[in-house]
Amino acid sequence: MKTIKQIHPGEFRPIADLITYSPMPTQRLQYLDPFLFLNHHGHQTYAKGNNGLPFGPHPHRGMETVTFILEGDISHKDSSGHESVIEAGGVQWMTAGKGLIHAEVSSDQFKKEGGPLEILQLWVNLPAKHKMTAPKYIGLQKEEINTFTYPEDEKVTIQLIAGEWNGEKGAFETLNPIFLSTIHMNEGGKFTKEVPSSENIFFYVVRGTVNVNGTEVGFRNLVEFANQDGTLEVSASEDAVIILGHAKPFMEPIVAQGPFVMNSQQEIMQAYQDYQQGKFGHWVD
Template sequence: MRTIKTQHRAQSAPIADLVTYRALPTNSVEHLDPFLFLNHHGPQVYRPNNQGLPFGPHPHRGFETVTFILEGDIMHQDTGGHQSIIGPGGIQWMTAGRGLIHAEVSSPEFKRTGGPLEILQLWVNLPAKNKMVEPRYIGLQEPEIPTASLDEGRVVLHAVSGNWLGTAGAVSPLADIQLATINFRAGGKLDLTIPASHTIFFYTVRGRLRVNGQETQARQLVEFNYDGDDLHLEALDEAVLLLGHAHPFQEPIVSYGPFVMNTEQEIRQAYQDYQAGTFGRWEE
């Protein structure tokens, strides 16, 4: 079995009136190559006639954002011409590549009516060879994401990318990044085989789980050693898990604000290109 190195507690990092917990990076962990960043927004309930999400137009270069909408919605727009409103159970996969400007806000309907909101946003690095690819955006609603019902229905796996026990994910990423969200009923069990060379990304969103003999709970990120292939999971109560794995890129990581590159010179170039307008011009 894969052994656990340590567990990291997500840290409170509110953004305006948006409840936010940052699971990566924190004071105890910088990144889990190639997984760079995770913000857990909510859960919270917005009143009617609210301002919604605060993420107006901003640039990115050199990595990918994967957004999981558990409750509420996100209205996406970017300078690549992509627009969508994704509701509960859906995902957004945006490859920033050489650079674009995007906004992630709540839909007019959500701002008018309010309601529950809970969203995860994960940043995944791109290898050096792909950092300057053309930007790409994929927005999928819940029915478009393949699922696997396991352990007599006590475990439901939503395959976002990669291959999970024979179920192919909805997205084919540039790098071999495998991502899934998994819903457990109390007592649900799941056994998985993940190559020992892969970095595992294991974040408990809700509830309590036992993984390879150790208990973990909501808003905890489990960091594993690279010493085994097997994961044995059991839900101690109803739970939701964000699970991913990938072979680490083992490349230099230089990040500054919205850009993630391999060198400081590339970061400076990203700012110059953004200021020169090569990321596109924002149009309301």
């Protein structure tokens, strides 16, 4: 089994009235190349007549965002002309590339009616060769994402977002090889997965408590593994949800400032200049 290096609890970082925890970046863990950043919003319940999510128009360059909507919804709009409302169980994958402006707010219906909300956003880096690629956005509803029962345990359900597992193929085509999944486990469920030593693992417990490679891990914790050959052996102490990903690190310089992730400070300065000069597209309400 792979060795656990450290367990990183999410730090409480509320945004307005939005409950938010973030296990990365922190002082103890900057990133797990190419996985850069995670915000876990909720779980919380919004009253009727709420203001919804607070993420109005803002720019990005040089990275990708993957957004997991467990409860509630997200109304997405960007300067490349994409608009959608993705509901509970759906996933958004946005490649910022050379730059765009986007907003992620709640739908008019959610703001009117309220309800439970739990949403996570993961930032994935782009290598230097793809940082200035054309922006792209795809939002998929729950029923559009390949979901299957783990062959050896019907208590485990895998929502395969990217990559392959047991001959199944993920819902999103990606610029760089990456495995990414949301795994729902009923109490007592078990699964194992081989991950090459050359790849970094992203393992975050969203809900419940699991035992991974002999260590109990509760919700809102990110597990950091050593880079060695071996397996992940996971069992659910109670009903649980995990986000599991893995990918080869790019091993390039990472310079992140605000919404931009580049390879040098000069590129960051250029990103701000390009944004101010309107090169990320124009926002139309």
